[in-house]
Amino acid sequence: MRCEIPILLRCCFCFPLRYGLLVWAYLKQISSISFSTVMIIKLCHDYYRIQASGAVISSLIILLMILDIAFNVLFIISAHKKDYKKMRIFYRYSIAVLCLNVAIVGFCIAMYAYYVYVAPIMIIFIWSFMVPTLVMIIVMVFLQGYLIILVRSEFIKLKNNSQFEFVNHGADEKCTANLDFVKEIPGTV
The missing domain is CATH 1.10.287 (Helix Hairpins)
Structure with missing residues (x-):
C-alpha cells in the first residue's frame, strides 16, 4: 500500500511556508542553545559528584545538542538563501x-x-x-x-x-541559401 505525503503550502495552517519554517528554526535554535547551556553549566557544577556513566551520558547529550545547533544553522542559512x-x-x-x-x-x-x-x-x-x-x-x-x-x-x-529558466530560441535559427554565380550579368530591362 502506497501513501502520498502531502505537500503543504502553509506552516501551522496560517503562516507562509518559508517564513513559518524560519520562525520555527529560530525558536528551535534558541531552545537548543539554552538547553545546551544549562546542560554544560550543570555538568561543570556537578562534575565531581557525577558518576562516570552519568558524565558520559551528559557529554553525549551535549554533543548531540551541538550537532543539532549546527544543523539548525545550516537550515536557517538554506531557508534564507x-x-x-x-x-x-x-x-x-x-x-x-x-x-x-x-x-x-x-x-x-x-x-x-x-x-x-x-x-x-x-x-x-x-x-x-x-x-x-x-x-x-x-x-x-x-x-x-x-x-x-x-x-x-x-x-x-x-x-x-x-528549474525555471528562459531559453532564447531566436539565436538558434539557421539561414541557408544556395547561390549560383553566373559569370555573365544579364542585361537590365
Missing part, C-alpha cells in the same frame, strides 16, 4: 532524528513492560519518571514528523522553482 541542496541535507538529518526518537520511544516502552513483568513494585518508583518522559518524546516525534513534512514541502517548492 532558498538553497534547496542544503535544505535537503537538513531534511535527511531530520529523518535520522525522527528514527532516533522512535527508537527511544520503543526502548522506553520495552523498559516499562520489562519492569511491569519482572518487578511490578518498581512501577511505583518509575511511574513519575517514565510517563512524563514518554509523553514528551511522543510529542517530539509528532512535531518532528510535522517539521519533516514542512521541510519536504519547501524543498520540493524550491527545487521546482529553481
Whole structure:
C-alpha cells in the first residue's frame, strides 16, 4: 500500500511556508542553545559528584545538542538563501532524528513492560519518571514528523522553482541559401 505525503503550502495552517519554517528554526535554535547551556553549566557544577556513566551520558547529550545547533544553522542559512541542496541535507538529518526518537520511544516502552513483568513494585518508583518522559518524546516525534513534512514541502517548492529558466530560441535559427554565380550579368530591362 502506497501513501502520498502531502505537500503543504502553509506552516501551522496560517503562516507562509518559508517564513513559518524560519520562525520555527529560530525558536528551535534558541531552545537548543539554552538547553545546551544549562546542560554544560550543570555538568561543570556537578562534575565531581557525577558518576562516570552519568558524565558520559551528559557529554553525549551535549554533543548531540551541538550537532543539532549546527544543523539548525545550516537550515536557517538554506531557508534564507532558498538553497534547496542544503535544505535537503537538513531534511535527511531530520529523518535520522525522527528514527532516533522512535527508537527511544520503543526502548522506553520495552523498559516499562520489562519492569511491569519482572518487578511490578518498581512501577511505583518509575511511574513519575517514565510517563512524563514518554509523553514528551511522543510529542517530539509528532512535531518532528510535522517539521519533516514542512521541510519536504519547501524543498520540493524550491527545487521546482529553481528549474525555471528562459531559453532564447531566436539565436538558434539557421539561414541557408544556395547561390549560383553566373559569370555573365544579364542585361537590365
